[in-house]
Amino acid sequence: MRLIIAGGGTGGHLFPGIAVAEEFLARGAENEVLFVGTERGIEARLLPKLGYKLELISASGMKGMGTVKKLLSAGRLLYGYSQSRKILKTFKPDLVLGVGGYASAPMLLAARGMGIRTFIHEQNAAPGLTNKALSRVVDGIFISMEEAASFFPGKNTQMTGNPIRKEILWSFQEQRTKTTGDTFGLLVFGGSAGAQRINSAMLEAIPHLGEVKSKLRITHQTGEKDVARVREGYQAQGVQAQVLSFIDNMSAAYGAADLVLCRAGATTIAEVTACGKGCIFIPYPFAADDHQKKNAESLVKRDAGRMILEEDLTGEHLAAEILNLMNHPEQVAELEKNARSLAQLDAAQAIVAAMVVKN
Ligand SMILES: CC(=O)N[C@H]1[C@@H](OP(=O)(O)OP(=O)(O)OC[C@H]2O[C@@H](n3ccc(=O)[nH]c3=O)[C@H](O)[C@@H]2O)O[C@H](CO)[C@@H](O)[C@@H]1O
Incomplete structure (x- = not known):
């Protein structure tokens, strides 16, 4: 069978798509996957390196734009629609899955118009406008969190969880861990693009960590623009x-x-629970409907994570949270246990099984 996975833009959309591709390809040597994205998305940089086939189409968003930009964007979407039709005629997929991001909409609409079975996957508790609109025309909707169900037509909606790449799932299954001697590993990352606020807060926290800072083994992802500043800091x-x-x-x-120490994007949450990691979440405060805060809160209320809101984020506060957890391994162990209990490990299998059956 042949599957098109359309969308991307950010890692939070693309990586669940990659997890579905891994599962679909593992089910049969004859299976083929084609990704469809945009030139500016993370997919254009990552997928060729990973050996996946990728076609690029023209597409962009419209939210918050003036009239002229909206018209230009509508033109790009129309062009993307005709590009999608050409791709569909050449690749002849049996199934098309939209994972969110600009390329999803033109490809799904074109596939629908040609009578090909279409599906969407929503990673977040509160879906964006595009997925809400697309949900009325696709054959199936897969959701990652129960909270999303109320936004979609019940009969076609299935709770599957958010698919996680195999290499990350395997690290969970092997219980590969970590602590070497009396050092303490701290992973800092701000979603797929990095987070300047987290970068700065970390540098400001260091003076408040005292002697403990020599015990830290820090791995810090900064995003493209901030790497030199943080390294020097x-x-x-x-x-x-x-x-x-x-x-x-x-x-x-x-x-x-x-x-x-991380943001609270939906795919980040899926991964840290799968790996059973103790986390301090700093939700991105401008995500649609403040969904990152909702994501983090759902873990915090189960003692499966800690949270600092950006409005309360200072170096001193962050250092105090880190020191508290370093000094209380039993609290970290509790966070890890509770996080792991929330993991949804079979989302990719559930999605592929449902798409193949519906076919
Ligand atoms: C600002 C914003 O609106 N972000 C949204 C975006 O987040 P974003 O794209 O940041 O996505 P997530 O935080 O959900 O996931 C990040 C993904 O990138 C990977 N990763 C990250 C850093 C790195 O150096 N290497 C790497 O591979 C992680 O392993 C993970 O797979 O999409 C998510 C899923 O729709 C939403 O929940 C987020 O709210």
């Missing part, structure tokens, strides 16, 4: 840290971490 304060613009091997990064 650690160096100037005499702290050993591996500073990267992007972490290619998240499985190893999670494996080496005793504590994770």
Whole structure:
């Protein structure tokens, strides 16, 4: 069978798509996957490196734009629609799955118009406008959190969870851990693009960590723009840290971490629960409907994570939270246990099984 996975833009949309591709390809040597994304999305940079086939189409958002930009964007979507039709005629897929992001809509609408079975996957508790609209025309909707169900037509909606890449799932199954001697592994990352606010807060926290800072093994993902500033900031304060613009091997990064400091994007949440990691979440405050805060709260109320809101984020506060958890391994162990109990490990299998049956 042939499957098109359309969408991306950010890692939170693309990586669940990759997890579905891994599962679909593992089910039969004759199965084929084609990704369809946009030139500016993370997919254009990552997928060729991973060996996946990718076609690029024209598409962009419209939210918050003036009239001229909206018209230009509508033109790009129309062009993307005709590009999608060409791709569909050439690749002849049996199934098309939209994972969110700009390329989803033109491809799903074109596939629907040609009578091909279409599906969407929603990672978040509160879906965006595009997925809400698409849900009325697709054959199936897969959701990651129960809270999303009320936004979609009941009969076609299935709760599957958010698919996780195999290399990360394997690191959970092997219980690969971490602590070496009396050092403490701290993984800092701000979603797929990095987070400047978290970068700055970490550098400001260092002076408040006292002697403990020499025990830290820090891996810090900064995003493209901030890597030099953060690297220099650690160096100037005499702290050993591996500073990267992007972490290619998240499985190893999670494996080496005793504590994770991160945003609360839906795919991040799926992964840290699968890996059973103790986390301090700093939700991105401008995500649609403040959904990152809702994501983090659902873990915090189960003692499966701690949260600092950006409005309360200072170096001193962050250092106090880190020190508290470093000094109380039993609290970290409790967070880990509770996080692991929330993991949904078979989302990719559930999605592929449902798409193949519906076919
Ligand atoms: C600002 C914003 O609106 N962000 C949204 C975006 O987040 P974003 O794209 O940041 O996605 P998530 O935080 O959900 O996931 C990040 C993904 O990137 C991977 N990763 C991250 C850093 C790195 O160096 N290497 C790496 O591989 C992680 O392992 C994970 O798979 O999509 C998510 C899923 O729709 C939403 O929940 C988020 O709210």
